[in-house]
Amino acid sequence: MTFDHPAVTVIGLGSMGSALATALLDRGHRTTVWNRTAHKAEALSARGALPAATPEEAVTASPLIVACVLDHEALHAVLEPAGAFLEGRTLINLTSGSPEQARESAAWTRSLGAGYLDGAVMTTPPGVGSPEMMFLYSGSSEVFEAHRPTLTALGDPVHLGADPGLASLYDAALLGLMWSAMTGWLHGTALVGAEKTQATAFTPFAVRWLSAVAGFMTAYAPQVDAGLYPGDDATVDVQIAAIDHLLHAVAARGVDNALPELLKHTMQRASAAGHGSDSYASVIEVLRNPENGR
């Protein structure tokens, strides 16, 4: 087998690590792999990956090491015994964690004379390798630029800045958005489902509506930055009246109302804090300061 792209090591061959190694192999990278449970390397070996016997052997096989294990505790359990071999290499950490953990790992690798980028994979394993999918990175821009061609094998690499904590920070914020949006979609699906509309029939409307919602977000972002929320399209008080229709329709059909009740309560706090005539963007004032409107 011939490899015409730089050598990479992948540490951690769970669902995500295996997808990362597969994408690198598909792009022609010489890919060394290591996993705590060794048999998970077998399918990748059959595709041309080189299994390492130990983390030390995995680290020394390539100048670039991509790690994707369960959490930062697992990352350090694997890499600390091999730490001396990281000198002069670069660690790209795609393990999920907090901004604080990312900053600690960056300081640890710096103390070893290694480069570091923290990353957030904004897709599930089947999306790895697609240029549509965002991979967020933070840390040294020199390190990012040096490895950008390799990182494009995994998805669309986006550099957020020099602070290594940024990728984890954005990851948490974007996952929060995803859970809110997906729970809202499932809630709406349960509501229309109570009148025998199938999820597959409702979902195209939900998807089309989300693109309109994306437009609202884009219009409101400058208001948030300015701290000025002109209510010239729809005010918080108008939305409070509208959410009562949702609460009523949901209650009448025996569907769970906890989500819209929380949303109404949050809007009422914004109104009580003086934002009733402002746009929905003003709700950020109670999110930023939980005492507002209480």
Ligand SMILES: NC(=O)c1ccc[n+]([C@@H]2O[C@H](COP(=O)([O-])OP(=O)(O)OC[C@H]3O[C@@H](n4cnc5c(N)ncnc54)[C@H](OP(=O)(O)O)[C@@H]3O)[C@@H](O)[C@H]2O)c1
């Ligand atoms: N799956 C996704 O859609 C997705 C999306 C974005 C980000 N991520 C992140 O990617 C990371 C991996 O997720 P995954 O879905 O691949 O999980 P997974 O399938 O459960 O794999 C977990 C990996 O971590 C290893 N591991 C766990 N504890 C360990 C320890 N103490 N020492 C050494 N290795 C240890 C496992 O090794 P063994 O095989 O030996 O157990 C395995 O390689 C997580 O941080 C996750 O949040 C996942």
